[in-house]
Structures are given as structure tokens and as C-alpha cells.
Amino acid sequence: MSKVKQNDTVKVHYTGTLENGEVFDSSLQREPIEFTLGQGQLIPGFENGVIDMTVNEKKTIHIPSAEAYGDVREELIQEVPKAELPPEIEPQIGMGLVSRTPDGREIQLVVKDVKDEAIVVDANHPLAGKDLTFEIEVLEIK
Template sequence: MSKVQKGDTVRVHYTGKLDDGTVFDSSEGREPLEFTVGAEQVIPGFEQAVEGMEEGETRSVTIPASEAYGEHREDLVVVIPRNQLPPDIEPEIGMQLQVREPTGQSFVVTVTAFDDETVTLDANHPLAGKDLTFDIEVVEIIRPS
């Protein structure tokens, strides 16, 4: 039986969980996730976990934050005056907003705190700083032709 190697396209089913067992993502009830190993289409730790697996094999792996979405970076958390938000936006904890830089690039920030004067915005990925556990099943290995 052949094993997954760099350059292969794989189809996998997965369930991603936090340390407390909370499921944050799953392919259950959906099509398997398809990606090419080595093409950096998924987080590095997930790609490394799949490499060497065989079709039909299942594996549970814990990926440290550094190989997932990175550590939580304080430099990506900013406090802005509340009047810089559009007037029709009433901030709520957990609210996600699209922010556009002067360069035209846009990214998503999450409201983590607010009061009458200020709003705290966090541009870290919501899973940054968290170790992630994945249950992975390799459904299919597609070799490059």
C-alpha cells in the first residue's frame, strides 16, 4: 500500500478540536478536504501529519500553535477610538470586521473589548496561540501524472 508523499493530492476527512474537546471544524457531512501535499494549502502541522499515512488510515495528532496558526501576537491587537468605527456599527465582543489598509489590502479583525471611548481589535487568527488536535482519515491518494 502506498503512503502519502510530497506532491500527492490527498482527500481527507478530519475533525479539529481544541484542548477542551470543543470541535472548531469538521468535514463530517461534507466532501473530504482535498489538497496537494507540499503546496502549503493547509497549516504546516496538518500537512506533516498526513505525510506517510496510507489510504484508509486514521490518525489523531496534536499540532502545537507554532505549526498551526502561530502564537498569539500582541502587536496585532490595537485599541482605537470608538468614533473611528462607521457610525452604523455597534460593537459586540466576538464581532468580526473587515478592515482595509491604505495599501488597499484588507483583513479581518475581531472585537475583543470596547467601552464608550475605545474599541480593541485583534487581527490574530482566532485559533492563534492554540494547540489543535485533529482526527484525520485519508480517503484517497491521487498521484501526480
């Protein structure tokens, strides 16, 4: 029976949970994901976890934050004067915002704090600093 190896394209169903058991993402109610190992499409710990799995095999993998979305980087948390926000935006904690870099790239931000004259935004991935657990089932190896 063939096993998943580097450069294979695979289809998998997965459910991702945090340490407290909260589900943060799952493919079970939609199409499975398809990806090619070694192309950096998914976090390293997920790709490494499917290596040597066979079709119809189910497995639970635990991924430390370093192999997932990395540690929280303090330099990605910044205070922004409210005067720099568009006037129609009423910032709320947890609100998502998008900023553009000078070269035109979009950066996803989350409002962490709202002060009188400024807001605190965080550009870290929402799962940065978190260890993750995935239930994975390999459906197809191409």
C-alpha cells in the first residue's frame, strides 16, 4: 500500500483544535483540502504529520507553535492613532482591519485594545503562539 511522501499531492479531511479542545477549523462540512507536500502550502507540522500515512488512515497529530504559526512577535503589535483611521470606522476589540504596506501588500490586523486617542492592533496570525492538534484522514494520494 502506498504511503504519503514528499512531492505527493494528497486529499485530506481534518479538524483542528486548540489545547482547550476548541475547534478552530474543519474540512468535514466542506470539500477536503488538496495540497502537494514540499511546496509550503500548509504549516510545516501539518505536512510532516501526513508523511507515511496511507489512504483511509486516520491520525491525530500535535503541532507545537514553532511548527505551526510561530511565536507571537511583539514587533507586530502596534499602537495606531485614531486620527489615522477612516472616519467611518468605529474600532471595537476583536475587529479585523486591513492595512496596506507602501509596496501595496495587504496586512490583516486585529484590534486588541481601544484607548481614548489610539487603538492597539496585532498583525500576528490569530493562531500564533498556540500549539495545535489535528485529526487527519488521508482520502487520496496522487
